Amino acid sequence: MMQIDGEFVAKVLCAFIREELHKFGFRRGILGFSGGLDSSVCAALAARALGGKNVLALILPYKDTFSDDVKDAQGLARKLGIRARVLDISPMVDAYFSRYPTEDRVRIGNKMARERMAILYDHSIPEKALILGTSNKTELLIGYGTIHGDMACAINPLGDLYKTQVRALGAYLRLPARILKKAPTAGLWPGQTDEGEIGLKYSEIDAILYELVDERKTVKEAIAAGFNKEAVQRIEARIVRSEFKRKMPPIAKLSARTVGHDFLYPYDRNR
């Protein structure tokens, strides 16, 4: 169920990247490139779809934390023939927290994610590029991402692939073993791993999500099918709690025709 035909999926996703960009009059894509699995897969797809010179990968570390990841990112950028630029976000982030100090790691991590978002959007203008998103289906469903931070993008090629499937796609794309084997991390603080923070392995999360989302099983049915009760309940709670991250905010309806309610046009309007 988690298996994918890498060749076919890559073909569809490359066509998606190319066609969506071209429809909106763009030739170039830009992405935040951490050297982790998701952004590496996205960069590799973009290089195939647009040609390496049309992809700009922004490597956005905070000081010298994750310096190995920066090296991985630079190495892969060279291998893929895409352009890469390293930009230290610490002056902007530190400027803010020097005035509004906090020890809250989530607040600091979110600020970093949104700083990266702001830099990507700014760079997208002189670059004449659209931002390629790197949030996968697992993250979107359990809300493991910063709204208006790493979740912000113009198009998202990876959003319907579970983490497990992104890894399979990465293997098909011949990404370096180091990147394929890396423990996934949101990079909010050193030593953080997704699995550590969520408390479940991605293989478990994805298998449960597949039951609940793709197979439309109820929590009860998933537990009856043999999945760990506590894990299923925890994931269901995360899905429910994070709905707001997957939607545009509600608009108070007053008039006869309202944005978001009954002013209904496709995203690809006149494209």
Place this chain on the structure above:
Amino acid sequence: MRVALAQVSSRLGEIRKNLDAHLETIEDARRSRARLVVFPELSLTGYTLMDFVPDVALDPGRHPLFQKLVAASRTIDVVLGFVEEGGKGLFYNAAAYLSRGRIVHIHRKVFLPTAGMFEEGKFFARGQAIRTFAASFGQAGLLICRDFQHYGASYLHFVGGADLIIVISAAPGRGLEARGAFGSSRMWELMGESISFFSTAFVIYCNRVGFEDGKAFAGGSFIFGPTGRRIVKAPEAEETLILADLALDEIRSARKRLTFLRDERPDVVLRSLHRIVGDDAD
């Protein structure tokens, strides 16, 4: 008889640009000596129209752009999809069969998918009829996408004596379980194979490609012959113009041994339907 399947994409809401693309493809097909070219569902307008529907709707008998397509059918028959303004503010997801510079038949989609990712019932009026018509190459029936998944629709074409069942489609690809294709493509082929065999008719299925709002239309257009033999299958999710030569005498030879049409009992079906539908109303 050579058929061309135009497995193409459309620009959403851009009739004029789509028209130009149609005329080019029609010319390509004609030059390839095809006698019929089939375009996908809503090929003239794009699929995910939503509130665009009234803006792109047209009266095919009068609209000047549509007349260009009608004129282009002087030398080659054309099937295409468009939004028909049926008068009184009723808008239909429609398919037209054009031949010899005339509109021969229009089919209005009867089954409008309105669940999950599909919202057609919110924006279109429902077609009310399924009937065959005399085309240049025999009796033909048109269906649009979801119509084909309700096998009653194909049954009506079968008892209506269809030699060709022409299905135009804008089916998004779904499901990653298959190799080299979307899982959902199997569903269409399964229907194509079954209906062609049990109707002893050609089934011509043209699906679109390209993306709208993240949906990938799966392509994978095909033709099955009247013994259920697959004659041609287009690649998945790739724009292409596929040509296939149909031997129309296969219909006769198929019906010599597969006597489904001869032995069919529409009278029994009709009486039974009356009873079932009547029971439901009680």
